[in-house]
Amino acid sequence: MxxxxxxxxxxxxGKPVLEDVRFRVRKGEVLGILGPNGSGKxxxxxxxxxxxxxxxGSVVVEDKNIAKITKRDIAQxxxxxxxxxxxxxxxxxxxxxxMGRMPSLQRLQMESDEDLRIVWESxxxxxxxxxxxxxxxxxxxxxxxxxxxxxxxxxxxxxILMDEPTLHLDVNHQLEVLDLVHGLSRNEGMTVxxxxxxxxxVARYCDKMILIHDHRIEAxxxxxxxxxxxxxxxxxxxxxSLDYDNRIGKHTVSVIKPC
Ligand code: ADP
Numbered sequence: 361m362x363x364x365x366x367x368x369x370x371x372x373x374g375k376p377v378l379e380d381v382r383f384r385v386r387k388g389e390v391l392g393i394l395g396p397n398g399s400g401k402x403x404x405x406x407x408x409x410x411x412x413x414x415x416x417g418s419v420v421v422e423d424k425n426i427a428k429i430t431k432r433d434i435a436q437x438x439x440x441x442x443x444x445x446x447x448x449x450x451x452x453x454x455x456x457x458x459m460g461r462m463p464s465l466q467r468l469q470m471e472s473d474e475d476l477r478i479v480w481e482s483x484x485x486x487x488x489x490x491x492x493x494x495x496x497x498x499x500x501x502x503x504x505x506x507x508x509x510x511x512x513x514x515x516x517x518x519x520i521l522m523d524e525p526t527l528h529l530d531v532n533h534q535l536e537v538l539d540l541v542h543g544l545s546r547n548e549g550m551t552v553x554x555x556x557x558x559x560x561x562v563a564r565y566c567d568k569m570i571l572i573h574d575h576r577i578e579a580x581x582x583x584x585x586x587x588x589x590x591x592x593x594x595x596x597x598x599x600x601s602l603d604y605d606n607r608i609g610k611h612t613v614s615v616i617k618p619c
């Protein structure tokens with residue numbers, strides 16, 4: 361197991377958000393963390409990356425409790441692609457990706473040729489190398505998201521955590537971004553954890569998923585075992601079915617109506 365979440369609980373000023381959340385993540389899998397808005401997904405992701413400390417429980421990554429290692433050690437293991445990354449400065453795409461190397465540099469150390477090589481390789485993987493000199497505020501939403509993923513890759517992590525990776529993207533860019541991270545899992549053994557409220561996206565791309573409801577894990581496992589009509593009714597208040605689409609070889613969710 362590359363990551364163990366051991367009985368994590370959390371509250372904001374006494375208001376419970378997560379209670380005894382426990383699950384394990386295998387190396388190279390794409391895991392979806394699904395739940396309605398406000399169910400605690402972003403909070404969980406912040407705990408997984410030690411931006412927040414749990415009130416109880418622990419997060420263990422590659423056999424290390426993240427409470428006991430440095431921020432730098434964490435950054436070399438996992439990278440976060442935050443929600444709808446707004447960057448208002450006119451940094452170039454290459455500058456943004458170079459920021460992914462910062463956790464690996466000593467204080468005041470300049471980047472080396474090796475850092476620049478990693479930046480270039482990361483931009484090639486996410487197909488933004490042709491935009492290297494373009495200011496980030498002059499690229500499309502899909503290109504910006506691919507730049508942020510390149511920044512994450514430049515950290516050389518084994519795990520990528522993504523918070524609502526397709527928010528504000530057109531549907532073609534949604535597929536492009538998720539095909540990209542799915543490919544990283546299949547081709548490079550990258551572990552990808554996607555936090556989302558989008559049932560179709562999780563059904564289509566994730567090997568496994570956990571479903572959060574009322575501060576707890578309602579169901580966990582394979583997509584077909586978790587996204588049952590009963591669970592979708594209970595958690596999302598919708599009448600829906602999970603179907604397998606032979607044309608794309610993936611699951612899709614058909615929403616019939618609200619309950
Ligand atoms: P999700 O990502 O599933 O939408 P969040 O983790 O963002 O859920 O939020 C879970 C709950 O915690 C929500 O009720 C939200 O209003 C509350 N919450 C989130 N952040 C804070 C905060 N900084 N202070 C107080 N309450 C918060």
